[in-house]
Amino acid sequence: MYFGNVAHGRRLAGFLSQSLDQSGKILLIVFFKSDIPSRIERQSGFRRIQGANATADSPWLFAAVPKPVNLSIMKTPTTPADLEKARDDLLATAVGRFKTDPDVLCIFLGGSIAAGSADAYSDVDLRVVVKSERHSHFVAQRREIPKQWPGFLFNEWLPNTQHCVSHFLPFGKIDIFYYDAAALIPSPWYRLPIKILHDPKGIVTDLVKRSEELSFTVGEEDVSISISKGLAAAHETYRRAMRGELFYAQTLLDELRHHMMRADDWLHDRTPETAVMAKYNKRASGDVMTALSTSYCPCESDAILATLRSLVRIYRNQVAALHEKFKLSRPLKNDIAALDIVA
Incomplete structure (x- = not known):
C-alpha cells in the first residue's frame, strides 16, 4: 500500500507500468490530489475502485489487476505422459553415463519401476555396482555426478552414506546407490522386483539366484x-x-x-x-x-x-x-x- 502526494505519484506511475507484469502481485495505492489517477490507470493497468468523483483534496484508491499468466510459455510439463517421458530420459542419461564407465560392473533398478507398479510420479531407484577399489571414489562423487545431467535442480543426502537423491526438472527424482562389488552378499532384499539394465559378467544375476531361498524376518x-x-x-x-x-x-x-x-x-x-x-x-x-x-x-x-x-x-x-x-x-x-x- 502506498500513500503519497502528486510528485510521488508521477514517479510511481512509470515504475508501476514496468513492475506489475513481472511481480503479478496485488497492490493497493492511494493518491491524494491532481491528475495522477488517470495517468496511473492509463499506464500501469491499475483499476480505479474508488474516487471517481473525488475532489482535489480527497483520496483516489486503485487496485492492481495483474495480467493473467500465459500458461503456454511455461516449460514445466504437467501431464502424466510428459512426466513419464522426462523420467525415461533421465534414466537413459544415467544409464548412459554409467554403462560406458569401465569401473561400473552392473546397473539395475529396484522399486516400483522394476515391480511394474510405477505411476507418473514414481521416482527412479537405481543401483550401481562398482569395482571395490573405486567404490570410495563414486561415493565421494555421488553429489557431483548428477549435476552434469540436463535439468538438475538439487541433491538431498546424508553424511557417511553411499547414496544420493537428486531432483530434476520437470518433477523427476533419482535415488542412486553405489554398491561395492566385493561386499555383495545374498539377501532377501534381492528377492524384491529387480530389473537388470547392465550385467555383462552376470554378477547381479547370480546374486539374485542365490537369494531366492532367503526370507524376510522381523526380530x-x-x-x-x-x-x-x-x-x-x-x-x-x-x-x-x-x-x-x-x-x-x-x-x-x-x-x-x-x-x-x-x-x-x-x-x-x-x-x-x-x-x-x-x-x-x-x-x-x-x-x-x-x-x-x-x-x-x-x-x-x-x-x-x-x-x-x-x-x-x-x-x-x-x-x-x-x-x-x-x-x-x-x-x-x-x-x-x-x-x-x-x-
Missing part, C-alpha cells in the same frame, strides 16, 4: 524399537499440544501414524515385497485405515489431543498384539501404562 529388536518410538511420539504429541507447540505436535502425530502402519504390516505378515506391490492405503487393515484416514485435524490443541486419543485406542490394541505375536521380553504392562497416560 524382537525391530519391534521393540518401533514400539518405543511410537510411545515417545504419543507422549511428545501430548506434551507439545499442551504447551501450544501445535505445528510440532502435528508432525509427531505423523510419527505415531508411521509406527501404527508398521505394526499393522507386522501383525499381518506383510513383507517389503507386499509394500513394493501395493501402497499402504491398498493393503491396510480396515480399522487401522479408518483410524488413520480420519485422524487429520485442525491445528488446534483440543483437536490434536482428541486425534491423539483416537489413535492411541487403536495403537494400544496393536501393541498388545505385537507382544503376543513376537513374545517380547519388555513388560507389556509398562507399554500399556505409557499409552493410558495420554489416552
Whole structure:
C-alpha cells in the first residue's frame, strides 16, 4: 500500500507500468490530489475502485489487476505422459553415463519401476555396482555426478552414506546407490522386483539366484524399537499440544501414524515385497485405515489431543498384539501404562 502526494505519484506511475507484469502481485495505492489517477490507470493497468468523483483534496484508491499468466510459455510439463517421458530420459542419461564407465560392473533398478507398479510420479531407484577399489571414489562423487545431467535442480543426502537423491526438472527424482562389488552378499532384499539394465559378467544375476531361498524376518529388536518410538511420539504429541507447540505436535502425530502402519504390516505378515506391490492405503487393515484416514485435524490443541486419543485406542490394541505375536521380553504392562497416560 502506498500513500503519497502528486510528485510521488508521477514517479510511481512509470515504475508501476514496468513492475506489475513481472511481480503479478496485488497492490493497493492511494493518491491524494491532481491528475495522477488517470495517468496511473492509463499506464500501469491499475483499476480505479474508488474516487471517481473525488475532489482535489480527497483520496483516489486503485487496485492492481495483474495480467493473467500465459500458461503456454511455461516449460514445466504437467501431464502424466510428459512426466513419464522426462523420467525415461533421465534414466537413459544415467544409464548412459554409467554403462560406458569401465569401473561400473552392473546397473539395475529396484522399486516400483522394476515391480511394474510405477505411476507418473514414481521416482527412479537405481543401483550401481562398482569395482571395490573405486567404490570410495563414486561415493565421494555421488553429489557431483548428477549435476552434469540436463535439468538438475538439487541433491538431498546424508553424511557417511553411499547414496544420493537428486531432483530434476520437470518433477523427476533419482535415488542412486553405489554398491561395492566385493561386499555383495545374498539377501532377501534381492528377492524384491529387480530389473537388470547392465550385467555383462552376470554378477547381479547370480546374486539374485542365490537369494531366492532367503526370507524376510522381523526380530524382537525391530519391534521393540518401533514400539518405543511410537510411545515417545504419543507422549511428545501430548506434551507439545499442551504447551501450544501445535505445528510440532502435528508432525509427531505423523510419527505415531508411521509406527501404527508398521505394526499393522507386522501383525499381518506383510513383507517389503507386499509394500513394493501395493501402497499402504491398498493393503491396510480396515480399522487401522479408518483410524488413520480420519485422524487429520485442525491445528488446534483440543483437536490434536482428541486425534491423539483416537489413535492411541487403536495403537494400544496393536501393541498388545505385537507382544503376543513376537513374545517380547519388555513388560507389556509398562507399554500399556505409557499409552493410558495420554489416552
